Amino acid sequence: MKREQDAIIAALTPVVDGIVATLGSFCEVVVHDFRRPENSVVAIAGSVTGRSVGGAMSEIGMGILARGDQASDELNYVTRTGGGKLVKSSTMVLRDGDGTVFGALCVNLDITAVTQAHALIGQLAGLTSPAGMPTTTFGDDIDSVVDAVVDAHQLEQSKPWTELSREERLELFRGLDERGVFAVRRAVPQVAARLGISRASAYNYLSQARNESDTSQEQQA
Structure with a gap:
């Protein structure tokens, strides 16, 4: 199905410019190829997130990659970038004729100015500001x-790695796996370095987390 997947991506590539030209400079449209997660951006128009062709997928993309063919579209969600922008997005998965998920079409809208205006009007009207994104x-x-x-x-664990129990450590690796982190090449050594543990320990925790998840699923079946 590689030829079909390539054809779908090729057909979508010119579409990104048309959408951005229609919606304006606050819009960004991205085509992702999940077959190359480290450089998944194969087409992009607009500059909301500052990425370019050859760039990486986001945390949202990694989560979709982890769910594989069970993934579904994620529409109208709002996040905040590290630089403070509020971004409203929709991520639509790409499937081939066999139903295999191999990429995504993403639309990102910078709604920072709109949200600031809304907050100002809300303050003038005595309304409470919405919770943080x-x-x-x-x-x-x-x-x-x-x-x-x-x-x-x-941060969710609220404790450094050295103070985590075995189950808390496995839960951390289980959560990273569910978010699609380990679908990325070189992720295990990188996670190990980030946590300050050896590669062998990281591979061991990942293996244990996956084995316990498989056992739990079998018992529930």
Whole structure:
């Protein structure tokens, strides 16, 4: 199905410019090829996230990659970039004739100015501001995205690695796996370095986390 997948991506490539030309400079449209997650951006128009062709997928993309053919479209979600922009996005998965998920078409809208105006009007009217949005990482470098996901999971634990119990450590690796981190090449050594542990330990924790997840699923079946 490689030829069919290539044809779908080729057909979508010129579409990104048309969408951005229609919606304006606050819009960014990206075509991702999940067959190359470290450099998944194969076409892009607009500059909301600052990426370019050859850039990496985001945390959202890694999560879709982890779900494989079970992935579904994620529409109208809002995140905050590391630089403070509020971005409203829709990610639509690409499938071939066999139903295999191999990429995504993403539309990102910079709604920072609109949100600021809304907040100002709300303050003048005495309304409460909306809760903060989750922060996500966009970048041409997949390593920065992986590091951001690892750091977020460590913050959720509220303790350094050395103080985590065995189950908490396995839960951390299980969570990273579910987010698609380990679908990226070289991710295990990078995670190990980020956590300050050996590569062997990282591979061991990942193996244990996956084995326990498989056992749990079998017991529930």
